[in-house]
Amino acid sequence: MADYEVKIYGGEDLRAKLNDETLTAGPIRQMLRSIAVLLRRAAREHSPVDTGRMRSSLTYEMDAQPMPHWARVGTNVTAPRSHFPYPAHLEGSTRTHYRRTKRRGQPTQGWFSSTVPEQMPAIEVRVLEALRRIGEKWTATHGPGSK
Numbered sequence: 001m002a003d004y005e006v007k008i009y010g011g012e013d014l015r016a017k018l019n020d021e022t023l024t025a026g027p028i029r030q031m032l033r034s035i036a037v038l039l040r041r042a043a044r045e046h047s048p049v050d051t052g053r054m055r056s057s058l059t060y061e062m063d064a065q066p067m068p069h070w071a072r073v074g075t076n077v078t079a080p081r082s083h084f085p086y087p088a089h090l091e092g093s094t095r096t097h098y099r100r101t102k103r104r105g106q107p108t109q110g111w112f113s114s115t116v117p118e119q120m121p122a123i124e125v126r127v128l129e130a131l132r133r134i135g136e137k138w139t140a141t142h143g144p145g146s147k
Contacts (some may be wrong), residue, residue: 023137025067031130035123042115042133043073048090048108053077073115087112108130 047055057075062068076089090108096099116123 021067021140024134027130027133027137029062029068030133032062032068032071032124033060034075034126036062038119038122038126039073042119043112046111046115048111054087065139 035062040058042054043058047049047058049055051120054077058073058076059075060071062071077087078085091112092109094107094109
């Protein structure tokens with residue numbers, strides 16, 4: 001096996017420049033929101049459906065800081081009266097629970113966790129778009145070819 005070494009010169013300068021929230025906050029916020037909406041939509045498509053309550057409860061929230069660091073997709077649905085985390089149970093279950101969708105008779109296992117790997121190509125597109133927008137803002141602020 002070959003040994004490789006990668007050196008990045010000026011890494012500290014780059015890190016300082018990318019900490020400029022005026023350049024990065026907007027594109028990062030838009031990217032996180034876009035990914036959260038994408039994953040919520042995909043999770044709804046895979047959601048086990050009996051009454052539709054769990055599927056309709058899927059939502060997202062985002063870090064409220066000016067420079068967001070996270071977005072979360074999930075549901076707060078629990079089993080009536082027992083507060084049992086029903087969506088999490090279905091995620092790990094091999095039983096079938098699709099009654100009213102084209103997935104009727106299929107197991108519910110992985111209904112939520114399979115969403116991210118399935119959507120990875122679309123997530124990558126959104127990340128690259130955010131980087132492109134940051135680059136455009138950088139060029140507009142500092143000029144082309146600036147360091």
